[in-house]
Amino acid sequence: MMQWILPIVFLLAGLLAGIIGEKFIFKKLKVFVSNTKIPGSEIIFSSLHRMTFIWFALAGFSAAILSAPIKPDIANLLQKSITVIVLYSVTLVLARLSAGFVNVFTHRTEGVSASLLSNIAKVAVIVLGSLILLQTVGVEITPIVTTLGISGLAVGLALKDTLENLFSGFYLIISKQVRTGDYVKLADNHEGYVIDISWRNTTIRELSNNVIIVPNSKLGSAIFINYHLPVKEITLTLNVGVDYESDLEHVEKVTVQVAKEVMQEIAPQLIANEPYIRFHKFGDFSIDFTLYMRVNEFFDQRIGRHLFIKKLHKRYQQEGIKIPFPARELYMQENSARIEG
Structure with missing residues (x-):
């Protein structure tokens, strides 16, 4: 039992450090950075949410494994598991950061959709991070990439409508025919402000505050009037x-x-x-x-x-200028004929 005291101490120390770091140090640092108004600080801290606790806990768990009297093959497996979790958490942080900064860019750039581009950035980072993670733990990724390429055709056929909407959304953004903030009127007389172009739908808010959801593929082939092009005036x-x-x-x-x-x-x-x-x-x-x-x-x-x-x-x-209203004069002629009964 004495051999397990040090590993347990390391494990508890990691958990305690994670709680202190998340509840006190992280919050204090977040308040300080918010007061100094450092650009991008909110995105960074929201991306690191809960990660402080996870990383400290994993560090304690790793130290506990190294000091614990366990078999080398089991220790190896546990260390690989920790490596996978750490790499995945780092990938998740990078995905959050990329999506956050893309959102900042799109909000500062007039007419650029936030949802579609930020989601694409997040997915790209997660896919790339997952491939690096698999390569790190010794999994050969070349057969996986080859298999994905071969099965891509089948997936494309199965997700035909989804992919059509996705590429139509890209086309709408790149062509700048419709931008977020534009006022549009569709052929069926629905009209309102475009508030987002996502990977599947374009969201339009009417003046009555109702929301119209239009598939990107339908909007890409529809006849509509954009009252903000070529200028808003x-x-x-x-x-x-x-x-x-x-x-x-x-x-x-x-x-x-x-x-x-x-x-x-x-x-x-x-x-x-x-x-x-x-x-x-x-x-x-x-x-x-x-x-x-x-x-x-x-x-x-x-x-x-x-x-x-x-x-x-x-x-x-x-x-003294008159705005006339419709008026008609009726002339009636008296009938003088006598009707004898």
Whole structure:
């Protein structure tokens, strides 16, 4: 029994060091780094979550094996098992780091999907780490790679839809036809903001906050309008009609002034693109024209139209400009014929 005291001490010391390192040292260091605002610190600490305890515990277990009175072949097997666990944990940390930094990059790069690229980075690191792990423990990986290559065709046929969606997602990102943050309208009249392109689906959030899930392959072959391409700025158009007795020069001046006021409120940076109107029709009750005014993006059309109608109605009343409404005059002719019974 005396021979097992030292191994048990090493094992308990490793567990205790892991608990202290995880609960106290790791947390204190995390708070310190967060306060200093070191770039990437949050990603690093989230990637190392629980790893401090695992590594200290494995170190204690390894020391216990070396000092324990056990057979060499069993000690060898246990040491290989520890090596596998350590390598896998390091691979997992690297996978978390790569996914985290890809997420940071995609959030800083406008229009790049976070989910698909980060998942691909994580899977690539895990696959590469697994191959290195197998090579380290003495497993020949060449037959494995060859077998995977041969069976790839069968897997590809079985996962045809999944792979089609995956490559369609890559195509959408690379071609930049759809980017996260874009406002799109599909052929079936569904519309909203693209919030993510994953390995299988594109997620679109409607203005009502509902979510539309569209398979990447369907979106890649669909007819849709992207209101953020080639630029986010969009022209708001609004049809207006004025009375036939109106002074059209005065109408144009007043309408453009009101449109400028609205632009000053919702899109001051676009004020250089002056609004304008174009008369286009002698209607049944009015002379009709269309206002053209630039706004920041598709959603701003709503608030722009709301403000413009309110301000224009008030200003027209002040200026004595009439907006006619449909009216009909009926002329009835009295029938003077007598009907005798």
